[in-house]
Every structure is written in structure tokens, then in C-alpha cells.
Amino acid sequence: MTTHDRTDFPFLRALLASATPVVMEVKQRDAHGHDLLGGRTPAAVVSAYEDAGAPCVSVVTGRWFGGSKALLREVATLTRLPLLQKDFITRAEQIAQARELGASAVLLTAALLPVSSLSKLVDRCLLTGLTPFVEITTEAELEAVPHASECVIAVNNKDIRTRERDTGDLGRSTALLPALRATGTPCPVSASGIDGPTTAARLLDAGFGGLLVATSLLRAGSPARWLDEVRGARRGLALR
Numbered sequence: 211m212t213t214h215d216r217t218d219f220p221f222l223r224a225l226l227a228s229a230t231p232v233v234m235e236v237k238q239r240d241a242h243g244h245d246l247l248g249g250r251t252p253a254a255v256v257s258a259y260e261d262a263g264a265p266c267v268s269v270v271t272g273r274w275f276g277g278s279k280a281l282l283r284e285v286a287t288l289t290r291l292p293l294l295q296k297d298f299i300t301r302a303e304q305i306a307q308a309r310e311l312g313a314s315a316v317l318l319t320a321a322l323l324p325v326s327s328l329s330k331l332v333d334r335c336l337l338t339g340l341t342p343f344v345e346i347t348t349e350a351e352l353e354a355v356p357h358a359s360e361c362v363i364a365v366n367n368k369d370i371r372t373r374e375r376d377t378g379d380l381g382r383s384t385a386l387l388p389a390l391r392a393t394g395t396p397c398p399v400s401a402s403g404i405d406g407p408t409t410a411a412r413l414l415d416a417g418f419g420g421l422l423v424a425t426s427l428l429r430a431g432s433p434a435r436w437l438d439e440v441r442g443a444r445r446g447l448a449l450r
């Protein structure tokens with residue numbers, strides 16, 4: 211496969227261009243079924259994310275978290291920011307559908323996909339102009355990621371086998387970061403369980419090129435303040 215021009219991939223381009231590369235997520239419920247929108251509409255949440263300066267937005271369409279394809283379609287009508295679809299994507303038709311719904315990137319969960327399927331789906335994404343957002347939890351899964359230099363690769367700090375009901379092990383991200391970088395991915399990401407601005411600042415300082423956050427941002431009330439606190443915490447770390 212030939213190397214693609216990154217400028218044709220809006221999700222990756224936006225993440226790489228951002229000084230605060232936090233992918234802000236629209237997620238209706240947490241893994242325990244607790245509502246996260248608190249009476250807000252998706253429009254209100256997306257507007258707050260835009261005001262905060264989010265480079266891109268993730269939309270959970272998976273039913274475990276109360277999502278739906280209609281939610282992605284709705285969010286796509288509300289913003290021009292590049293969108294990531296988070297769902298269990300296992301078939302090429304779902305990639306075509308993601309694009310139709312308005313996504314610029316799709317989640318591919320390495321733990322759920324045989325290596326040959328992951329490879330075909332990554333190829334399909336790249337041919338379709340979607341950024342493959344490949345989530346891994348181990349070094350073995352990471353080694354099986356094809357065309358890593360054209361994928362966003364994210365360490366999932368939570369455990370998909372328990373439906374992500376755990377609080378997340380951020381040590382997994384830190385431990386896997388050198389191996390992540392060695393793949394040549396332009397954007398190593400830490401995803402899930404990032405519990406606040408101080409943790410986010412620490413992960414960005416450690417060298418992550420992006421973070422994916424839902425629960426903490428949605429519970430914080432003001433995403434703009436949350437991101438300001440990340441900047442403040444980073445300044446504090448630089449002064450040490």
C-alpha cells in the first residue's frame with residue numbers, strides 16, 4: 211500500500227495541529243449505566259466542546275454506553291470538527307457507513323479483531339479517507355497493527371473484557387508509550403480513565419500526542435475550564 215497524504219485525513223490533521231490535543235467525547239452513559247449528559251442535549255455538549263477548542267470529537271455509538279448511529283448523524287449536523295465513531299467495528303460495510311454518517315475516523319479494537327481482519331479494516335479505512343483509530347492494550351496487540359505510521363494508535367487504559375467497568379490503569383499507557391512511539395505512529399494516544407486535568411497534563415508531558423476523554427469532561431461542567439486547567443498544570447510541570 212502506498213503512503214497516504216496526511217492532509218487528506220482531517221481527524222489526524224486536526225489532532226497533530228492542536229496544542230491541547232484532547233479528543234472530547236459525546237457519551238450518553240458510563241459503563242455502569244449512569245447518565246453522563248445530565249439533561250444536556252448533544253447540541254449543548256458539542257457547542258461547549260467547540261467553545262473549549264476541541265480539535266476533534268468522539269461519538270460513542272456503541273449500545274453499552276447508550277449510543278446509536280442516530281447520535282453520530284446528529285452530531286455531524288452540529289459541527290464541522292472531525293468526528294471519531296466509537297463502536298465495535300468488525301466489517302468493511304461499517305466503515306462505509308461510518309463515512310456516510312459523517313465520521314472522519316473509526317475505532318478498531320485490536321483485542322476483538324483477528325490480525326487479518328484488522329489489516330483489511332485498516333486498509334479499507336485508508337482507502338476511504340478515514341483515520342484508523344486503533345485501540346490496543348498489550349505490546350502483542352501493538353505489534354500486529356499494520357501501517358502504524360498512518361494510524362492513530364491509542365492505549366485503552368480500561369478493560370474491554372469487563373465492559374470497561376474498571377477505573378482504568380494509566381500505568382498501562384505510560385509503560386506502552388516507548389513501544390507505541392517505536393511503531394512510527396504520528397499520534398500516540400492515551401484513552402479512557404483520564405480522571406482530570408492534572409492527569410491529562412502529566413500524560414501530555416510524558417509524550418502522548420493525544421488524549422481521549424469522556425467521563426471527566428462531561429462531569430466537569432465546563433470543558434473550557436477543564437482545558438485551561440490542563441494548560442495551567444502543564445505550566446506548573448515545566449517550572450519544576
Ligand SMILES: O=C(O)c1ccccc1NCC(=O)[C@H](O)[C@H](O)COP(=O)(O)O
Pocket residue numbers: 235237270271272275296297298317319345366370374401402403404422423424425426
Ligand atoms: O473501547 C472500545 O472498544 C469501545 C467500543 C465501543 C464503544 C466504546 C468503546 N469504548 C469506550 C470508550 O471509548 C470510552 O468512552 C472512552 O475511552 C472515554 O473513556 P472515559 O473518559 O473513561 O469515559
